[in-house]
Amino acid sequence: xxxxxxxxxxxxxxxxxxxxxxxxxxxxxxxxxxxxxxxxxxxxxxxxxxxxxxxxxxxxxxxxxxxxxxxxxxxxxxxxxxxxxxxxxxxxxxxxxxxxxxxxxxxxxxxxxxxxxxxxxxxxxxxxxxxxxxxxxxxxxxxxxxxxxxxxxxxxxxxxxxxxxxxxxxxxxxxxxxxxxxxxxxxxxxxxxxxxxxxxxxxxxxxxxxxxxxxxxxxxxxxxxxxxxxxxxxxxxxxxxxxxxxxxxxxxxxxxxxxxxxxxxxxxxxxxxxxxxxxxxxxxxxxxxxxxxxxxxxxxxxxxxxxxxx
Numbered sequence: 001x002x003x004x005x006x007x008x009x010x011x012x013x014x015x016x017x018x019x020x021x022x023x024x025x026x027x028x029x030x031x032x033x034x035x036x037x038x039x040x041x042x043x044x045x046x047x048x049x050x051x052x053x054x055x056x057x058x059x060x061x062x063x064x065x066x067x068x069x070x071x072x073x074x075x076x077x078x079x080x081x082x083x084x085x086x087x088x089x090x091x092x093x094x095x096x097x098x099x100x101x102x103x104x105x106x107x108x109x110x111x112x113x114x115x116x117x118x119x120x121x122x123x124x125x126x127x128x129x130x131x132x133x134x135x136x137x138x139x140x141x142x143x144x145x146x147x148x149x150x151x152x153x154x155x156x157x158x159x160x161x162x163x164x165x166x167x168x169x170x171x172x173x174x175x176x177x178x179x180x181x182x183x184x185x186x187x188x189x190x191x192x193x194x195x196x197x198x199x200x201x202x203x204x205x206x207x208x209x210x211x212x213x214x215x216x217x218x219x220x221x222x223x224x225x226x227x228x229x230x231x232x233x234x235x236x237x238x239x240x241x242x243x244x245x246x247x248x249x250x251x252x253x254x255x256x257x258x259x260x261x262x263x264x265x266x267x268x269x270x271x272x273x274x275x276x277x278x279x280x281x282x283x284x285x286x287x288x289x290x291x292x293x294x295x296x297x298x299x300x301x302x303x304x305x306x307x308x309x310x
Contacts, residue, residue: 064134064170072139074146076177079250081160082168082221083183084214086193088232089160090274091285092183094261095235095243096158101252103152106267107161107274110141111170138174156250165214168221180227181246183235186310187215187301188292208300215304231308236288259285 067073081096081104083089097104115136117123126132149157158181164171171178195207202210222229228249235242239259247254257263262283279286297305 062132062134064173065132066173066176067138068130073142073175075142075149075157075175077156077179078145078175079156079158079179079181080164080168080171081158081181081183082165082218082227083160083162084165084185084190084211084218085162086190086197086211087162087183087185088235088288089162089183090280091232092181092230092235093158093160093274094264094266094280095239095258095285096246097266098258098261098264099247099252099255100257101155102158102250103149103154103156104158104160105148105152106270107272108144108148108159109161109163110144111161111164111167113137113140113144115140141174156252162214165217165221168217169224172225179250180221180225181249182218182222182227182229183232184218184229184308185232185288186291187212187304187308188297189232189289190215191298191301192289208298212300212304219304219307233288233291236285239285261285 070076081089081092083092093104093106096102115133117126117133126136145157145159149155168180172180191204191207191211194211195202195204228245230242230246240256243258244254260283291310294302294305
């Protein structure tokens, strides 16, 4: 009973105090333009937690190795046609694919197919069999090539994905008996052609940087290992002579039907796995664009123009 009465008195006093404060603030606001506000005690802010940095263990780079046994390769002697983008690799593909013994499929892009050993037992098993993830990737890539070659019924496989220029060393390691054909084109023609494929998203300055990167890697590959170099402009102006050179390099008889690629089935021409423009769809070898004067070539491309003898 006593506590109830005491609580009622306290509540009445609080209410009365609030009324007084409100009345005072009204008067202050009317006369002087300010009011009284009670400042609450600042709450103590706890210090931020100390971040413990745990250094991740740097995993050693997985080595790229030659096959320990030749029987690890179903396709012993693949042929890799290395080139920049927009260099006539699709035209080369369909010409070669028209030969009775050469199978040249769409770009396979197998270098982006990767193997990851996620679990400890898998890693232990690989170690037991003296394999690593790169070895397994080579086995997978080789099987992809073998499947294509076997299904074609031919004897020689030519793979022409342009981005293979970035892994030329690895291809040579994975297939020690591989052969390489280097397809070059005037650097300014390459950059212009790539720009024209999508002018809005491929401005010329971007096209120059993008294609020059391919050219530089292609040039490194040419300087590092032997192979046959073919110029796109020569292939389109002297197709008989150039295809004879290719057949001789591959140890095959030349076939005139190679020049009539439009009479053979090479699959659909699709963007992303080869040329898709109307020119390639004509079924006949079309002349290349006229070679530019050196004064019209962007400065960035001139050293490559000189290296390639244009």
